[in-house]
Amino acid sequence: MIKIENLNKYFGDKHILKDINLEIGDxxxxxxxxxxxxxxSTLIRCMxxxxxxxxxxxxxxxxxxxxxxxxxxxxxxxxxxxxxHFHLFPHKTVLENITLAPILTGRLSKNQAEEKxxxxxxxxxxxxxxxxxxxxxxxxxxxxxxxxxxLAMDPKIMxxxxxxxxxxxxxxxxxLNVMKGLxxxxxxxxxxxxxxxxxxxxxxxxxxxxxxxxxxxxxxxELFENPQNLRTKxxxxxxxxY
Amino acid sequence: MGVKDLNIIKLLxxxxxxxLVGIKITLVLSFLSLIIGSTLGSLLSLFKLSxxxxxxxxxxxxxxxxxxxxxxxxxxxxxxxSYVMIGMDISGFAAALIAVSLNSAAYVAEIIRSxxxxxxxxxxxxxxxxxxxxxxxxxxxxxxxxxxxxLPALGNxxxxxxxxxxxxxxxxxxxxxxxxxxVQSNSFQPFNPLIIVAIIYFIFTFSLSQLIGLLERRLxxxx
Numbered sequence: 192m193i194k195i196e197n198l199n200k201y202f203g204d205k206h207i208l209k210d211i212n213l214e215i216g217d218x219x220x221x222x223x224x225x226x227x228x229x230x231x232s233t234l235i236r237c238m239x240x241x242x243x244x245x246x247x248x249x250x251x252x253x254x255x256x257x258x259x260x261x262x263x264x265x266x267x268x269x270x271x272x273x274x275x276h277f278h279l280f281p282h283k284t285v286l287e288n289i290t291l292a293p294i295l296t297g298r299l300s301k302n303q304a305e306e307k308x309x310x311x312x313x314x315x316x317x318x319x320x321x322x323x324x325x326x327x328x329x330x331x332x333x334x335x336x337x338x339x340x341x342l343a344m345d346p347k348i349m350x351x352x353x354x355x356x357x358x359x360x361x362x363x364x365x366x367l368n369v370m371k372g373l374x375x376x377x378x379x380x381x382x383x384x385x386x387x388x389x390x391x392x393x394x395x396x397x398x399x400x401x402x403x404x405x406x407x408x409x410x411x412x413e414l415f416e417n418p419q420n421l422r423t424k425x426x427x428x429x430x431x432x433y
Numbered sequence: 434m435g436v437k438d439l440n441i442i443k444l445l446x447x448x449x450x451x452x453l454v455g456i457k458i459t460l461v462l463s464f465l466s467l468i469i470g471s472t473l474g475s476l477l478s479l480f481k482l483s484x485x486x487x488x489x490x491x492x493x494x495x496x497x498x499x500x501x502x503x504x505x506x507x508x509x510x511x512x513x514x515s516y517v518m519i520g521m522d523i524s525g526f527a528a529a530l531i532a533v534s535l536n537s538a539a540y541v542a543e544i545i546r547s548x549x550x551x552x553x554x555x556x557x558x559x560x561x562x563x564x565x566x567x568x569x570x571x572x573x574x575x576x577x578x579x580x581x582x583x584l585p586a587l588g589n590x591x592x593x594x595x596x597x598x599x600x601x602x603x604x605x606x607x608x609x610x611x612x613x614x615x616v617q618s619n620s621f622q623p624f625n626p627l628i629i630v631a632i633i634y635f636i637f638t639f640s641l642s643q644l645i646g647l648l649e650r651r652l653x654x655x656x
Contacts, residue, residue: 241558268564278559282577292563295573337559344563 192217193238193348193379198247200233200403207233209403211247215381217347220374222390222411223383225400226426231383234400235350238381239270251348268296271341275353277333279325285312285336286321289343298344311339315369331362335369342373349373351382387430391415399423441625448616448626455612456633462529462608463595463637469534470594471587474541481546492542499539504600508532512604529601529608533594540590548583549575581652588645592638599634609633 193215200208208230215221223231236242237249240256240263249256251266259266280288289308293299299307312318315335325333334354341349351370355363367389374380374393384390390397390411397414399407399422407414407423415431418424445452480492499507512528515521523531552575560570602610609630616626 239562241562264561264564264566266564267562270562272559272562274555274559276555278553278555280556280559280574291573292560292565295569296564340559341563 192250192252193381194248194250195238196248196250198234198237198249199245200230200237200242201245207403208237208244211405213398213405213408215379217379218377219396220378220380220394221382222394222397223381223400224385224387224390224397224426225406229400230403231400232352235272235352235381235383238348238350239267239272241272264296268292268298268344269346270348270350271344271346272350273334273337273341273352273354275356277325277330277337277357279333279337279340281325284322284324285317285328288325288336289340292340293343296344304343307343308339311342314372315339329362330358331365334358334362334366338366338369338373346378348379348381351380351384353383353385355384355386385430387415387427399426401426440622441628444616444620444622444625445629448612448619451612451615452609452629452633454607455609455630458526458601458606458608458611459595459598460637462526462533462598462601462606465530466533466537466598467591467594469530470537471541473534473538475545477538477542478545478549481542482549496539496542499536500543504532504536504597505603507536508600508604511535525601525604525606528604529598529606533598533601536597537590537594540593541587544586544590545579545583548579548586551582552578581649584645584649584652588642588649591645592642595637595641596634 193213195211195213198208198211199206211234223235225231233242237244238251240249244257251270254266256263256266280291283291286305286308289311290299290301290304293304293307294301298304309318309321312321315338317332317335317339320328320332320336325336328336337354354370355366358366363386367386370380370382370389371393382390382394392411394411396408397411398405399414399418399420401422407418407420409419414423415427418427477492477495480488481496483489508529511532512523512525515523515528556574556578557570560574561567565574598608599610601608602614605611613626613630616629617623620626
């Protein structure tokens with residue numbers, strides 16, 4: 192379970208996150224939507240402490256992330272993250288990209304890690320790419336490898352930070368399908384996205400953020416079909432216009 | 434007229450002992466300074482990249498001062514300053530070794546720092562998000578990529594270092610440059626002894642840059 196209490200984040204004197212309170216249950220799929228600059232990405236980056244909160248607390252399964260010290264690396268092993276620009280390791284093959292973390296953290300032996308990686312590549316339908324370097328992959332393939340790389344650590348939570356925003360339109364579907372499959376396995380997922388149809392279809396709850404605040408939280412259907420707040424209505428009317 | 438009648442060859446044969454000693458001193462001085470300078474430079478780059486203010490400030494000041502003053506001044510400062518600073522005289526060779534090493538460290542530190550910082554921050558974030566520690570991230574993710582940026586610049590720095598050791602002759606170290614000065618005055622020839630050292634320096638630097646080039650190609654084959 193993720194619990195966020197009175198979270199504030201400043202960059203210099205810019206107030207990016209304003210007093211965020213949020214609870215996310217195990218197995219929940221959360222869609223995080225809102226205009227650019229509204230603090231969505233910063234909020235999920237605070238969940239694995241890639242970004243340090245200026246004040247407030249983040250609890251993962253009851254543990255206060257700020258109090259972990261060196262143990263933060265252990266905590267992060269259970270929180271996968273997928274980025275907009277993939278960030279695959281360019282000097283490692285696809286297989287090495289996936290096996291690196293389980294081996295370095297001592298989670299799996301080299302053989303176990305490779306076995307696991309091959310399984311993941313199989314489900315991603317990318318088994319034939321295991322020996323190539325990331326450079327030769329398409330954006331959609333890169334992003335699926337990045338998801339596999341996170342899943343190799345058997346995370347309890349997966350954070351997705353606009354993972355389809357840098358993709359060519361014809362590749363968005365293949366990545367969303369993988370995420371949809373993952374959601375159906377009961378993975379806890381927080382998905383920052385501009386894909387409204389996806390959020391509506393896959394998310395249990397959708398959070399609308401604007402200007403660093405959580406403006407509205409509701410079930411996906413309710414939020415899209417019956418938005419309560421004026422700002423939510425304005426945003427949805429703009430993005431759903433076409 | 435045979436090859437042996439050429440003035441330069443004659444000079445080289447006649448004064449070979451001076452040149453051999455010069456070659457030895459220049460090579461030893463270069464090699465030791467390169468090792469010490471690179472080691473200190475690597476440490477210095479860690480200081481510069483530190484998130485703590487004090488080591489960062491100290492290394493910045495050091496690097497800027499060293500890069501902003503001439504090598505000839507630095508070498509004289511070490512040589513003549515040793516008595517003032519530590520109360521004893523040191524040999525010219527020791528002074529040159531210290532000065533060239535300390536000088537090179539500043540440049541090496543900047544090369545390593547910029548090589549590391551040229552790697553996209555996303556690489557670190559992806560690695561840390563997987564639970565890989567900071568040290569492991571540096572070792573397995575950042576450095577292997579940074580080396581490809583660092584190596585060519587480091588090669589240039591080593592070539593510069595070999596050439597800069599010639600300043601040691603100004604405090605009486607019997608290096609190659611010093612040899613050429615002696616031969617100049619003994620043979621009453623101002624020009625040809627210089628041609629000889631220029632060629633020898635060029636052979637050293639050219640071999641080194643070829644070697645580094647080979648290493649670079651080797652590395653780029655690996656991906």
